[in-house]
Amino acid sequence: MTWIKICGITNIPDAKLACSLGADALGFIFAPSTRKVNPKIAQEIIKDLPFDVEKIGVFMDEDIKVVQEIAEYCGLTGLQFHGKESPKYCKNFAKYKVIKSFRIKEEQDLEKTNDYLENVDLILLDTYVPAVPGGTGKTFPWEIARKQVGGGVPVIIAGGINASNVNKAIRVASPFGIDIGSGVESEPGKKDKEKLSKLFKTLNSKEEMRYE
Numbered sequence: 001m002t003w004i005k006i007c008g009i010t011n012i013p014d015a016k017l018a019c020s021l022g023a024d025a026l027g028f029i030f031a032p033s034t035r036k037v038n039p040k041i042a043q044e045i046i047k048d049l050p051f052d053v054e055k056i057g058v059f060m061d062e063d064i065k066v067v068q069e070i071a072e073y074c075g076l077t078g079l080q081f082h083g084k085e086s087p088k089y090c091k092n093f094a095k096y097k098v099i100k101s102f103r104i105k106e107e108q109d110l111e112k113t114n115d116y117l118e119n120v121d122l123i124l125l126d127t128y129v130p131a132v133p134g135g136t137g138k139t140f141p142w143e144i145a146r147k148q149v150g151g152g153v154p155v156i157i158a159g160g161i162n163a164s165n166v167n168k169a170i171r172v173a174s175p176f177g178i179d180i181g182s183g184v185e186s187e188p189g190k191k192d193k194e195k196l197s198k199l200f201k202t203l204n205s206k207e208e209m210r211y212e
């Protein structure tokens with residue numbers, strides 16, 4: 001079963017709904033974003049979440065000490081870096097699952113991942129849109145992501161994924177995981193119950209088909 005992360009969680013009802021439907025991980029954005037959540041609210045959301053759901057903090061070129069403090073305070077289990085963080089920077093967080101994101105426009109962009117393969121736990125491939133670091137709502141060619149799969153570090157794909165294209169994304173890229181933000185929102189930072197339910201229904205129907 002593909003690992004599913006629902007990103008841009010800002011409130012308890014959305015977090016609980018995503019977990020009850022089957023999310024494996026929730027993302028809390030501490031980088032500049034319309035989905036940014038403050039650490040106190042993130043801590044309140046996280047403290048009642050199931051133990052086995054990963055709580056991933058999303059940061060962009062943040063001071064190492066600030067990341068460590070927020071991670072400890074909120075009870076994060078993973079850290080996702082969306083900026084120009086170096087491989088050396090990524091090695092400062094041994095207690096946490098570290099995800100480095102790369103914005104993809106063309107196949108050559110995959111070369112940027114090479115220096116990180118020994119320093120991170122997961123690689124996230126997201127869509128390149130000028131001046132938009134994440135949450136673009138736009139897809140990139142998933143055939144490119146397929147070339148990164150099997151490269152030694154599990155691959156998550158992100159960018160413009162929703163209920164109507166998630167199974168195709170999985171079929172084409174064959175990733176370890178899928179990351180979804182705006183595709184299950186009614187507005188930035190607020191999840192849409194119907195879109196979320198439809199997403200998991202679609203994913204589950206694929207699993208049923210696979211095991212028939």
Ligand SMILES: O=C(O)c1ccccc1NCC(=O)[C@H](O)[C@H](O)COP(=O)(O)O
Nearest residue numbers: 007033134135136137158159160181182
């Ligand atoms: O989502 C944001 O607003 C965001 C802003 C700044 C840095 C990272 C951000 N999101 C990180 C994610 O993991 C998103 O889920 C990912 O970019 C996919 O977004 P979407 O295209 O909306 O599904």
